[in-house]
Amino acid sequence: xxxxxxxxxxxxxxxxxxxxxxxxxxxxxxxxxxxxxxxxxxxxxxxxxxxxxxxxxxxxxxxxxxxxxxxxxxxxxxxxxxxxxxxxxxxxxxxxxxxxxxxxxxxxxxxx
Amino acid sequence: xxxxxxxxxxxxxxxxxxxxxxxxxxxxxxxxxxxxxxxxxxxxxxxxxxxxxxxxxxxxxxxxxxxxxxxxxxxxxxxxxxxxxxxxxxxxxxxxxxxxxxxxxxxxxxxxxxxxxxxxxxxxxxxxxxxxxxxxxxxxxxxxxxxxxxxxxxxxxxxxxxxxxxxxxxxxxxxxxxxxxxxxxxxxxxxxxxxxxxxxxxxxxxxxxxxxxxxxxxxxxxxxxxxxxxxxxxxxxxxxxxxxxxxxxxxxxxxxxxxxxxxxxxxxxxxxxxxxxxxxxxxxxxxxxxxxxxxxxxxxxxxxxxxxxxxxxxxxxxxxxxxxxxxxxxxxxxxxxxxxxxxxxxxxxxxxxxxxxxxxxxxxxxxxxxxxxxxxxxxxxxxxxxxxxxxxxxxxxxxxxxxxxxxxxxxxxxxxxxxxxxxxxxxxxxxxxxxxxxxxxxxxxxxxxxxxxxxxxxxxxxxxxxxxxxxxxxxxxxxxxxxxxxxxxxxxxxxxxxxxx
Ligand SMILES: [Fe+2]
Ligand SMILES: [Fe+2]
Numbered sequence: 114x115x116x117x118x119x120x121x122x123x124x125x126x127x128x129x130x131x132x133x134x135x136x137x138x139x140x141x142x143x144x145x146x147x148x149x150x151x152x153x154x155x156x157x158x159x160x161x162x163x164x165x166x167x168x169x170x171x172x173x174x175x176x177x178x179x180x181x182x183x184x185x186x187x188x189x190x191x192x193x194x195x196x197x198x199x200x201x202x203x204x205x206x207x208x209x210x211x212x213x214x215x216x217x218x219x220x221x222x223x224x225x
Numbered sequence: 226x227x228x229x230x231x232x233x234x235x236x237x238x239x240x241x242x243x244x245x246x247x248x249x250x251x252x253x254x255x256x257x258x259x260x261x262x263x264x265x266x267x268x269x270x271x272x273x274x275x276x277x278x279x280x281x282x283x284x285x286x287x288x289x290x291x292x293x294x295x296x297x298x299x300x301x302x303x304x305x306x307x308x309x310x311x312x313x314x315x316x317x318x319x320x321x322x323x324x325x326x327x328x329x330x331x332x333x334x335x336x337x338x339x340x341x342x343x344x345x346x347x348x349x350x351x352x353x354x355x356x357x358x359x360x361x362x363x364x365x366x367x368x369x370x371x372x373x374x375x376x377x378x379x380x381x382x383x384x385x386x387x388x389x390x391x392x393x394x395x396x397x398x399x400x401x402x403x404x405x406x407x408x409x410x411x412x413x414x415x416x417x418x419x420x421x422x423x424x425x426x427x428x429x430x431x432x433x434x435x436x437x438x439x440x441x442x443x444x445x446x447x448x449x450x451x452x453x454x455x456x457x458x459x460x461x462x463x464x465x466x467x468x469x470x471x472x473x474x475x476x477x478x479x480x481x482x483x484x485x486x487x488x489x490x491x492x493x494x495x496x497x498x499x500x501x502x503x504x505x506x507x508x509x510x511x512x513x514x515x516x517x518x519x520x521x522x523x524x525x526x527x528x529x530x531x532x533x534x535x536x537x538x539x540x541x542x543x544x545x546x547x548x549x550x551x552x553x554x555x556x557x558x559x560x561x562x563x564x565x566x567x568x569x570x571x572x573x574x575x576x577x578x579x580x581x582x583x584x585x586x587x588x589x590x591x592x593x594x595x596x597x598x599x600x601x602x603x604x605x606x607x608x609x610x611x612x613x614x615x616x617x618x619x620x621x622x623x624x625x626x627x628x629x630x631x632x633x634x635x636x637x638x639x640x641x642x643x644x645x646x647x648x649x650x651x652x653x654x655x656x657x658x659x660x661x662x663x664x665x666x667x668x669x670x671x672x673x674x675x676x677x678x679x680x681x682x683x684x685x686x687x688x689x690x691x692x693x694x695x696x697x698x699x700x701x702x703x704x705x706x707x708x709x710x711x712x713x714x715x716x717x718x719x720x721x722x723x724x725x726x
Binding site for chain 2: 134216
């Protein structure tokens, strides 16, 4: 059975919908297995930003806060996922090109 | 001369006796809000008044309590009582209470006044009116009890502004906003039953006994002053739920849904209390895990729910997960506060060695394996003259608004991510419980004012951390590390004559 406690016609636009961010979007990034960082980080980024810039300007600064662990990461030993699907970032491609959309969740993990 | 009425007669005259049926307007114009939720009430007179409080009794009793409270507050201030608390760190628990809980008392006052106007049953209206006045008094005496600290310590100065703006305070704020924007019966189920009955001991007892253990006389005295009101509110909560369940069988699934939702909402809110209990009290009362076992598992699950089973009510959604999480949530929550302490209106710190050992003893299954290593690493950074912060903004849960810090029920090493898509927008949740609450009413939670997203939309004073802190009302010293903070340096200088050499 249905339980409805909202009046009929109760409807509002989503407060953080994609269009409000224009050519930018929100993206979340989580370092799997390193809970020195208690949660995934949220970023506002231009959709056209190259992956290499996103990593150098945003991820490196934040996750480099745990320097000894971050230094151990190399392209070879790091596994990336986008919304839990295998994902291969490329430095010169834009976030939008790589298929990243508003409020997507990127995870990375040291695998060896 | 007219005969004086007895208590019972006075009460009946005051509620039922002065009730009338409107004749200038239609019944549904005078009371427009009590039907759209689908709750069926056949006989409002079946409402058993849990406390037959009359106005003259109420004033007499409350003014006596107030007199005692203000006498204590006066002597506390005159005698520099703040110097006698256990440690300067303790007051961070009280800052959290003042910023997070006191504004909720005021919201409770406002909405019980709404219930007192709009419920058709006179007994219900009178009970709500009394509680509304109680809550206003709680707001007032909490502010008065805690204000003596404002003179000497940081973080006490802008509670009202902070409550509306600061990221971690959106957790209690959004919880109550969710309740007051629901229908009146859902509000009563949410606040009177789920909060005041199911979870109140988990909030109230740790704070008040924590205050007593740590030499905080004002808060302890306030606690005593509010205690008799709290027991009236608890009884009202139980009365509400039984009344709804007895009036019509069709109410049962509606009430069950609300219990499922509001247990989980209230339980998630309590993770801040869990962090406070285990980490912010220099003298510990009991661990969160012990409090949860006593006040929730024993008193509610074993005590109350067997009793509600005869109406067809089951223990709420998420109970099994909450039981598993009792090993974890205080640690995961405090670690997040430590991570983002640069933006909090209280100080955070690494527990002392003996406190870390206390956690090992209280949490043998998880602490040494999952949580202690983080503090050791953070301590190493301190030893090298640093301080570990997570210098960014966290992803938040769309429903409880807590950063997405909670781990999978069976794996303390793995963050729990849940998501839903609604009308082509994605939403993220910290747990199955929060996801379920969203999926039941997405229309409501797509409107969540999420502090992190609001910062990124430019609604919080500007893009930089100092601009946001300024907009939050956080002044230098309110935030960040306790060691070396204004409060810690003051505390040390006020006590240097007593320090061991
Ligand atoms: Fe209260
Ligand atoms: Fe949540």
